[in-house]
Amino acid sequence: MVVGVLAGYRIIDMTTVLAGPLGVYQLALLGADVIKVEVPGTGDVARDFGADADLRERQMGPSFLASNSQKSSVTINLKSDGGREAFRRLVRASDALVENMRPGVLARLGFSPDELLALNPDLVYCSLTGFGSSGPLAQYPAYDQIIQGLAGMASVTGFPDGDGVRVGFPVCDALGGYVAALAVAAGLANTASPRGVYLDVAMLDAALSAMSWVSSEALFGRHPRRIGNDNAASSPxxxxxxxxxxxxxxxxxxxxxxxxxxxxxxxxxxxxxxxxxxxxxxxxxxxxxxxxxxxxxxxxxxxxxxxxxxxxxxxxxxxxVPDALHQPQVRSRGLVHQVTLPGPDSRQVSVLGSPIHVNGEPLRPERAPAELGSDTERVLLDVGCQPEEIARWREEGAI
Structure with missing residues (x-):
């Protein structure tokens, strides 16, 4: 196993679906100890997404598998007193926290940016949302296709004689996740003491920034148009x-x-x-x-x-896509890896590792995603909770 450059850092992952989990997955592959905090009983909704019925039944849907290997799973009910106390202990013992709730949701549970940084002055806290924490759209719900439309991305995708079309995968989710990962890594690299910081990442901002050349042309008065599969900058x-x-x-x-x-x-x-x-x-x-x-x-x-x-x-x-994943170039780089799912049949599944190589070696997940809540007791003991507290919180439904 390659020792990642983020080994020794503990990161709380409170994200769900795609953008946040994908970004934090990159940090896990880089060596961080990632603790995925999920809602008891249901967990991340992506556990039930994807075409494989057997995997959905296990709460290991293909969509969940794509971004959650190499993470531990802890279930905490933040609406309960016991759950909030358990979460406080976890925050105090962690280096970073990433969440993708709508602005204000975590604050209403008693964990605003100021309150989190008061609990842990060295915490790198990253919020990843559709529109960020400010502006007229801050409270609007957002998914990838909405951001593609609002970023003008769809308007430049497709052929001139048709409507704008969405990119064929959730590119704005991916961009938001990668920008969040970059922000967290930068925060962890900060040598100030205390290093605590609140990082506010918006998918819309990430999309427009990634559209660099197109956005720049528009800023200089040109109206970018759909040109199909041609390159606007040159020909042929x-x-x-x-x-x-x-x-x-x-x-x-x-x-x-x-x-x-x-x-x-x-x-x-x-x-x-x-x-x-x-x-x-x-x-x-x-x-x-x-x-x-x-x-x-x-x-x-x-x-x-x-x-x-x-x-x-x-x-x-x-x-x-299947041919792309199996082409010799991709196979030689070691991007696709096998992990063994928890369970009596030890089913093996394929997942993507990191696009980053460290000292010539690919970064790969060593373990599959954890079953919902399977690491709760171990993690809470690690951060200083007592066995009797954990037993009481479990009885109360707090964890």
Whole structure:
């Protein structure tokens, strides 16, 4: 096992569904000791999401498995006196806390940012919500598709003759989670004493920030539009068609354009006055693409990708997700791992590890997600709670 760079830090994960769990999962893979605090009896609703009925029955739905390996599970009822006391003990003994409740929910339970930092002046507290803790939309509910629409992301996705469409996976959830993970890691790296800080992350802000070039163009007066699979910044750059299907090709420099034309047998195109400059090629994108597609239709995707790569022109096939996960490049990097689920049958399932390698080694989960509440007693004992207190809280339904 690779020792992660966050080994020794304890992080409370109070997030549910996707954005928060995905972000905190990255911190767990980096070595942090993550304690997932869930509602007794039900837990994270994502436990029941996904296509595999057997896994849903175990409260280990595929959606939950995607982001919750390498975490312990503690159940605490924060609406009870005993639950709040148990939570206070956990906060005092932790380094960071991440939650994705609507602004004010945790405060109404007695745990505002000020109250949490008073309990633990060194706590890195991160709130991840759709719109942040301020502004006219702060109290609005939000899911990924809502953020995609409000960020203008859908307006630039799709083809010019159709409506804007959502990106094919919850990209705003993922962006929000990764930004939250970055914020927490930065907070933990702070050497000030005390280092306590309140970090307010909004999915909408994260989305617009990630749309960097598109957002920048809009700030300078241009109205970004849908252009399908083409690259707004250059041409020829987009999806083209070989004898057996589509492939992506990107030429961002004149030299790459010249090389592409030479490889496909159209050396004449770079000297054609219609395509002399980048702006000329962008203005006549459809005309240029048609000429290239005619040449590309003579060979297969694999043949073109192999030859273009050898010549330094970026290209690649358009894979289905199962093929993407099993391609040799991904397998060689060790991104997909097997974990064994708790239970008598020791079922093994595949999960994604970290995209980060440490000293040449992939960061992988060593254990599957925990069964709901299975670590409650162990964790509470670790943070100083007494056995008789734990027994009383359990009898009261507080944990």
């Amino acid at each position: 750059s987009g999806t083209f068609y070989a004898a057996d299907g589509p492939l992506n090709i990107a030429t961002n420099t004149l030299e790459q354009f010249r090389t592409l034309c030479r490889v496909v047998g159209r050396d004449d195109l770079p000297d054609d006055p219609r395509f002399a400059t980048r702006e000329d090629r962008k203005a006549r994108r459809s005309e240029l693409s048609a000429l290239l597609n005619e040449a590309l239709s003579l060979r297969t995707v694999e043949e073109w990708v192999t030859e273009l790569a050898a010549e330094g022109v970026p290209s690649g096939p358009l894979l289905e």
